[in-house]
Amino acid sequence: MSPKTLYDKIWDAHVAHEADDGTCLLYIDRHLVHEVTSPQAFEGLRMAGRSVRAPDKTIAVPDHNVPTTPGREDPKNMTEDSAIQVAALDKNAKDFGIHYYPVSDVRQGIVHIVGPEQGWTLPGMTVVCGDSHTATHGAFGALAHGIGTSEVEHVLATQTLIQKKSKNMKVEITGKLRPGVTAKDITLSVIGETGTAGGTGYVIEYCGEAIRDLSMEGRMTVCNMAIEGGARAGLIAPDDKTFEYVKGRPHAPKGAQWEAALAWWKTLFSDDDAHWDKVITIKGEDIAPVVTWGTSPEDVLPITAEVPAPDSFEGGKVGAAKRSIEYMGLTPGQKLSDIEIDTVFIGSCTNGRIEDLRAAAEILKGKKIAVKRAMVVPGSGLVRAQAEEEGLADIFKEAGFEWRLAGCSMCLAMNPDQLAPGERCAATSNRNFEGRQGRGGRTHLMSPAMAAAAAITGKLTDVREMM
Amino acid sequence: MEKFEKLTGIAAPMPLVNIDTDMIIPKQFLKTIKRSGLGVNLFDEMRYDDAGNEIPDFVLNKPQYRDAEILVAGDNFGCGSSREHAPWALKDFGIRSIISTSFADIFYNNCFKNGILPIVLPQEAVDVLMKDAEKGSNARMTVDLENQTVTSSDGESFSFELDSFKKHCLINGLDDIGLTMEKAASIDSFEAQASQARPWV
Numbered sequence: 138m139s140p141k142t143l144y145d146k147i148w149d150a151h152v153a154h155e156a157d158d159g160t161c162l163l164y165i166d167r168h169l170v171h172e173v174t175s176p177q178a179f180e181g182l183r184m185a186g187r188s189v190r191a192p193d194k195t196i197a198v199p200d201h202n203v204p205t206t207p208g209r210e211d212p213k214n215m216t217e218d219s220a221i222q223v224a225a226l227d228k229n230a231k232d233f234g235i236h237y238y239p240v241s242d243v244r245q246g247i248v249h250i251v252g253p254e255q256g257w258t259l260p261g262m263t264v265v266c267g268d269s270h271t272a273t274h275g276a277f278g279a280l281a282h283g284i285g286t287s288e289v290e291h292v293l294a295t296q297t298l299i300q301k302k303s304k305n306m307k308v309e310i311t312g313k314l315r316p317g318v319t320a321k322d323i324t325l326s327v328i329g330e331t332g333t334a335g336g337t338g339y340v341i342e343y344c345g346e347a348i349r350d351l352s353m354e355g356r357m358t359v360c361n362m363a364i365e366g367g368a369r370a371g372l373i374a375p376d377d378k379t380f381e382y383v384k385g386r387p388h389a390p391k392g393a394q395w396e397a398a399l400a401w402w403k404t405l406f407s408d409d410d411a412h413w414d415k416v417i418t419i420k421g422e423d424i425a426p427v428v429t430w431g432t433s434p435e436d437v438l439p440i441t442a443e444v445p446a447p448d449s450f451e452g453g454k455v456g457a458a459k460r461s462i463e464y465m466g467l468t469p470g471q472k473l474s475d476i477e478i479d480t481v482f483i484g485s486c487t488n489g490r491i492e493d494l495r496a497a498a499e500i501l502k503g504k505k506i507a508v509k510r511a512m513v514v515p516g517s518g519l520v521r522a523q524a525e526e527e528g529l530a531d532i533f534k535e536a537g538f539e540w541r542l543a544g545c546s547m548c549l550a551m552n553p554d555q556l557a558p559g560e561r562c563a564a565t566s567n568r569n570f571e572g573r574q575g576r577g578g579r580t581h582l583m584s585p586a587m588a589a590a591a592a593i594t595g596k597l598t599d600v601r602e603m604m
Numbered sequence: 605m606e607k608f609e610k611l612t613g614i615a616a617p618m619p620l621v622n623i624d625t626d627m628i629i630p631k632q633f634l635k636t637i638k639r640s641g642l643g644v645n646l647f648d649e650m651r652y653d654d655a656g657n658e659i660p661d662f663v664l665n666k667p668q669y670r671d672a673e674i675l676v677a678g679d680n681f682g683c684g685s686s687r688e689h690a691p692w693a694l695k696d697f698g699i700r701s702i703i704s705t706s707f708a709d710i711f712y713n714n715c716f717k718n719g720i721l722p723i724v725l726p727q728e729a730v731d732v733l734m735k736d737a738e739k740g741s742n743a744r745m746t747v748d749l750e751n752q753t754v755t756s757s758d759g760e761s762f763s764f765e766l767d768s769f770k771k772h773c774l775i776n777g778l779d780d781i782g783l784t785m786e787k788a789a790s791i792d793s794f795e796a797q798a799s800q801a802r803p804w805v
Contacts, residue, residue, distance in 0.1 A: 390804035
């Protein structure tokens with residue numbers, strides 16, 4: 138047998154039909170659904186008189202537009218249009234008989250945090266969701282990617298996707314990370330290196346000692362932003378850490394099935410002489426704590442750097458950098474560590490897991506915030522409960538943070554958590570696009586520890602100075 | 605789905621790189637449960653000021669581009685979110701084809717589900733077409749899907765590559781789900797075999 142990559146192996150195990158031109162029907166093992174990109178898909182099913190082919194493989198949770206303040210179980214405490222979308226998901230889940238975690242359920246949270254937490258996401262699976270950050274699940278060695286609403290409808294009706302295979306890219310992070318450097322710094326640094334279109338047409342496998350050393354939470358952070366590098370999906374080969382994380386989760390296999398699953402999962406790695414269409418290698422020790430300065434996730438620099446001059450770029454990026462710097466209200470040559478911020482947002486499917494909250498709390502312990510507003514939005518009700526049990530919630534609250542309920546919140550600002558025009562935010566989320574966190578809002582992306590450091594000083598700060 | 609065969613129309617130049625889906629349709633317009641009516645909010649934050657008035661400098665607000673059916677754009681068009689509201693808004697405005705050096709994967713796929721043809725061309729070709737689009741409404745560009753060509757207003761023609769299945773569906777206005785349903789037997793047998801091999805799924 139010819140050597141295969143991890144992606145090749147998962148792909149081959151899921152092809153339900155292949156046409157002469159290579160167009161495949163890829164079978165989908167898990168379909169995650171949320172309230173914003175699904176109503177039109179369910180409506181399409183109804184209009185065509187179709188049902189959901191595999192309701193037991195379909196899991197829904199409202200997360201994108203739900204408020205993160207108490208009382209949200211009552212639709213009257215939501216904006217009217219949000220309430221309509223949530224009510225539509227309630228009804229669709231019931232009518233089509235799919236698994237559902239309503240806002241009143243402690244297990245509710247961001248779909249990409251709930252999936253792994255409940256053991257829906259398992260190694261070797263195909264996982265899709267009408268959300269680009271579905272790449273998160275790749276941390277388990279699952280082929281996971283975002284789809285549009287028409288494809289959501291296609292998967293609901295047929296449990297397959299029409300796909301052509303992507304190319305294979307290997308991103309290797311060698312050696313150890315330096316103190317203060319996290320998974321977020323890895324994933325942002327990779328995008329800084331490849332650009333936001335560098336991964337277009339590829340599925341990325343992240344590997345190397347620095348990746349192996351990451352916890353499952355950290356691996357999810359890395360894979361989460363594969364999409365920001367343009368890749369269809371990001372993958373990390375499963376290992377003992379993965380199996381340990383999965384074992385005992387509510388929907389993980391048990392008993393003899395666990396043993397059978399484990400035997401297959403252990404074959405899920407890229408063969409030594411597998412073919413790679415593109416390889417990128419970064420030394421772990423070369424990665425610094427980074428922040429973004431512009432309005433694209435590729436606009437990333439070490440915190441010790443300065444705002445770049447637009448002329449230092451080439452081609453269309455010159456104009457884009459000029460526009461970004463103007464939008465962000467910055468000056469070329471300004472030290473990044475001199476940029477003052479108003480708001481801190483800790484949360485999102487990128488950095489809303491327990492380890493992220495621990496890292497931020499570690500920096501915040503006994504300190505007070507020096508910003509107008511700071512909020513922590515745990516990624517799920519269970520993360521929230523665990524953080525309360527570990528005393529992290531008290532650290533945040535004593536520091537002056539708002540302690541919210543689970544949801545996507547200010548990552549995309551579809552709910553009331555938004556920036557005002559001109560307001561500047563240190564955010565642990567994944568996108569710094571113009572207007573992403575509110576019209577005219579300015580976003581700097583960074584790790585949870587860096588966001589906590591910024592909350593204390595009121596400006597972008599090198600977390601290493603606080604360690 | 606609406607068929608796409610051949611289109612001759614006004615092309616609007618948008619030379620900005622990394623035009624993301626948050627720019628194309630900001631999140632406040634995702635709270636709809638319909639597919640229609642989003643054209644008025646296409647590029648909302650670039651197109652209207654805080655009071656909701658049109659910003660005259662924005663390309664689609666200029667008289668010569670108000671009826672544009674083609675966009676010529678910078679690299680990596682449609683990056684970011686998977687929101688299909690982006691192609692819905694473009695289509696509702698009247699855009700049927702977008703030309704760039706590259707597109708983000710999910711956006712690219714979403715276009716084909718909505719009768720929009722995204723065209724990838726090399727930088728030099730996009731540069732020529734961008735200049736052509738800058739001529740305004742007197743310069744009409746032609747996109748020919750059957751022959752896979754884009755022709756500028758002065759007759760310069762460029763060929764583009766396209767997946768044959770995507771072309772087939774777009775040119776005939778075919779519904780993906782209907783096509784896949786015809787292969788239900790393959791899905792059934794795959795499912796039966798997979799449930800033996802991986803019963804825990």
